[in-house]
Amino acid sequence: MQSRLLIVYHSHGWRTEALASAAMAGAQTCLEIEVHCQRAAATSVDDLLAAHGYLFATPECFGGMSGMLKDLFERAYYPIGDRLAGRPYACVVVAGQDGQGAVQGIERIARGLGLKKVQEASIVPSDQIELNRQNCEELGATLAFGLTSGLF
């Protein structure tokens, strides 16, 4: 069965979406992976269950992850239970000033789901999107090759 990487993001503007797209482009350099990149609001419990690894991308909003990503976790938490346990994930947070609150929120929920953090969170200042496109491409590629090689 082909490995599937799910990139889930929310963006009020364009910045987080641009980095999610960069991560998708990087992941697609791995020919063995199936990559899905979609908004959190359009993501279902079944989408989460069907993937083998995850990249969560969000702007920081009011000191935490965006409400739309939190809504996905709220919708999914009880239905999923422990069925994602052991699967790898990473996250990207775009922030005007801080970003730590969003990272902490995602990591706390990911721990609750039993997900395995395979990269330290990337916090990208909102005025440094262009500088970080390549990093996000590399992150997407790392997740893809890690999944398909069995490294994770």
Ligand SMILES: Cc1cc2nc3c(=O)[nH]c(=O)nc-3n(C[C@H](O)[C@H](O)[C@H](O)COP(=O)(O)O)c2cc1C
């Ligand atoms: C409603 C709102 C709340 C925000 N709260 C924070 C915050 O708590 N900390 C921070 O560093 N940036 C905050 N920001 C700035 C965004 O994180 C930043 O503009 C980000 O680049 C937006 O990404 P996007 O273009 O993908 O929507 C906030 C922005 C908005 C619109």
